[in-house]
């Protein structure tokens with residue numbers, strides 16, 4: 001998917017420039033999920049394994065595998081279910097997954113698909129980035145660990161895993177509320193915004 005396209009607004013342009021920066025930094029390519037044969041196959045497998053429905057996977061989720069990110073909407077366009085801000089938060093989340101691969105795509109995918117506990121841990125680490133981004137913008141958190149718990153319900157996790165995930169996020173929140181940013185992808189996104197589009201930080 002060509003990132004350099006005409007955005008409809010300045011905010012949409014921020015989204016595209018940010019994603020352009022991050023894809024360059026991490027050598028990542030962005031693809032349209034809706035036209036990907038690989039994603040269609042993955043969606044069918046996930047449905048077969050009762051991890052999530054095909055429709056949910058294809059239209060409701062961004063998927064990162066190795067250095068490829070599959071997106072079911074057009075970056076820099078806010079007419080779908082992702083606002084501009086959602087697309088910025090998403091950037092911090094998905095690039096944290098890129099970092100998790102750590103050169104071992106096979107073991108990541110294997111753990112992700114077959115091991116619900118590891119899957120939950122990967123997601124919790126990436127969702128920490130969502131909290132870090134929200135705190136950066138608002139200097140307060142618009143949601144609690146329950147948000148992560150509810151999202152993980154769609155990732156085939158047991159109640160015990162969901163509760164562990166809640167504890168994990170709750171343990172991160174005090175640091176986040178002191179302004180601490182742990183995820184490197186969040187640091188990259190925040191640094192880029194401060195340097196190029198500082199108005200996204202509503203409170204300083």
Ligand SMILES: [Zn+2]
Nearest residue numbers: 093097123126
């Ligand atoms: Zn994720």
